[in-house]
Amino acid sequence: MSLVITGASLMGGPRKDLYVDDAGRLVGELPAGAGRSRGVETLDADGLVALPGLVDLHTHLREPGREDAETVLTGSRAAAVGGYTAVLAMANTTPVTDTAEAAIRVWELGREAGLVDVVPVGAVTKGLAGEELAELGLMARSRARVRVFSDDGRCVHDARVMRRALEYVKAFGGVVSQHAQEPTLAGPAACCHEGEVSGRLGLPGWPGIAEEVIVARDVMLARHTGSRVHVAHVSTAGSVEVVRWAKAQGIDVTAEVTPHHLLLTTDLLTTFDPTYKVNPPLRPEEDVKVLREALADGTIDAVATDHAPHARHDKEHAFVDAAFGMLGLETALSVVRTVMDETFTWADVARVMSQSPARIARLDGHGGTLSPGEPGHVTLVDPTASVTVDRDDSVSLSRNNPWHGRSLTSKVVHTVYGGRVTVRDGALA
Numbered sequence: 001m002s003l004v005i006t007g008a009s010l011m012g013g014p015r016k017d018l019y020v021d022d023a024g025r026l027v028g029e030l031p032a033g034a035g036r037s038r039g040v041e042t043l044d045a046d047g048l049v050a051l052p053g054l055v056d057l058h059t060h061l062r063e064p065g066r067e068d069a070e071t072v073l074t075g076s077r078a079a080a081v082g083g084y085t086a087v088l089a090m091a092n093t094t095p096v097t098d099t100a101e102a103a104i105r106v107w108e109l110g111r112e113a114g115l116v117d118v119v120p121v122g123a124v125t126k127g128l129a130g131e132e133l134a135e136l137g138l139m140a141r142s143r144a145r146v147r148v149f150s151d152d153g154r155c156v157h158d159a160r161v162m163r164r165a166l167e168y169v170k171a172f173g174g175v176v177s178q179h180a181q182e183p184t185l186a187g188p189a190a191c192c193h194e195g196e197v198s199g200r201l202g203l204p205g206w207p208g209i210a211e212e213v214i215v216a217r218d219v220m221l222a223r224h225t226g227s228r229v230h231v232a233h234v235s236t237a238g239s240v241e242v243v244r245w246a247k248a249q250g251i252d253v254t255a256e257v258t259p260h261h262l263l264l265t266t267d268l269l270t271t272f273d274p275t276y277k278v279n280p281p282l283r284p285e286e287d288v289k290v291l292r293e294a295l296a297d298g299t300i301d302a303v304a305t306d307h308a309p310h311a312r313h314d315k316e317h318a319f320v321d322a323a324f325g326m327l328g329l330e331t332a333l334s335v336v337r338t339v340m341d342e343t344f345t346w347a348d349v350a351r352v353m354s355q356s357p358a359r360i361a362r363l364d365g366h367g368g369t370l371s372p373g374e375p376g377h378v379t380l381v382d383p384t385a386s387v388t389v390d391r392d393d394s395v396s397l398s399r400n401n402p403w404h405g406r407s408l409t410s411k412v413v414h415t416v417y418g419g420r421v422t423v424r425d426g427a428l429a
């Protein structure tokens with residue numbers, strides 16, 4: 001059945017009706033009101049902003065291995081509620097996604113869930129051990145069409161392995177997404193940002209320089225190999241400086257920032273609440289300010305959630321012992337809208353949360369522009385809503401939600417995936 005989305009403002013521009021045909025493709029814009037007479041399913045979007053379906057470059061779905069924290073199905077639900085129509089599922093599952101079979105399995109689970117495109121990320125190295133390259137070519141050529149490779153959770157710290165990986169993925173337009181954390185500078189005990197607060201609280205810290213030296217090394221390796229590198233969850237002003245320099249040299253580098261690194265700061269450590277323990281750690285206000293500026297000026301290409309669900313028994317520990325990570329899929333758009341000022345337009349939101357991530361991941365069928373011929377993936381947002389986050393409202397299996405109790409601006413109301421309404425009035429359809 002075809003669908004008409006009526007009265008939405010396209011990326012904050014003029015109000016139009018959007019028509020999705022029965023093959024799930026955007027047919028084109030109709031003048032407002034024209035859709036109502038066509039005798040097809042109608043989705044009322046009066047007063048809402050229409051964005052191309054959001055794409056998350058960095059999601060942890062936990063299946064296989066930790067289905068008590070999240071599954072492909074529950075993570076897909078959280079994604080849809082957050083306005084996403086595609087997520088890249090990180091490889092640090094048990095077993096690790098380091099073979100074509102493992103990648104196909106995740107991809108199939110995503111198809112079964114049927115709520116978003118679940119695109120597996122392949123590990124760079126076998127078992128994330130950082131030594132031997134995983135089956136990069138087989139994963140790329142498989143039905144799962146893997147294009148993004150990452151040992152996320154661990155850094156590909158061996159420069160020789162990183163160089164090989166970059167050379168290898170070049171052959172099929174792949175990219176290495178690096179978790180930049182130099183392991184001798186950020187030792188195994190490090191649990192938060194190294195600085196004044198960690199010193200005062202006596203917590204072992206991980207300094208910004210541990211990220212920056214890897215980013216600097218990797219952009220040089222990308223230049224040397226003529227290949228493409230992506231910096232996952234950039235968290236410091238120094239990393240931004242390196243990325244800005246590298247882009248100016250024409251080096252093929254892209255970068256993402258998480259919603260939490262755009263708002264939350266190191267001071268939250270004083271609560272000793274392990275909800276705020278995340279990797280890379282929350283940084284000081286000075287870094288947050290630079291990250292926002294870099295997102296606005298395009299130095300940082302994308303917002304990616306790093307949605308990292310954890311079961312209670314892994315999170316509810318003393319700060320030093322708790323697992324790293326926080327939820328993000330359901331709140332990402334509202335956080336971005338809350339932290340970025342009015343000069344950051346809806347077209348900018350579409351760029352950093354849909355268009356650029358789709359381009360970086362070489363995703364088929366996520367054009368990110370709502371143009372005719374693109375698949376009917378549409379996110380409809382109420383720009384005036386204010387929501388107070390309640391962690392128990394989540395459709396994720398986990399509750400490690402750092403936004404609990406906070407008021408955020410704007411809210412995803414409906415999500416349309418391939419012409420099918422997956423979320424209506426904020427709830428799964």
Ligand SMILES: NC(=O)N[C@@H](CC(=O)O)C(=O)O
Nearest residue numbers: 060152153278279308324325
């Ligand atoms: N981002 C996180 O804090 N956690 C991630 C992996 C990681 O440590 O990067 C996870 O898988 O839980």
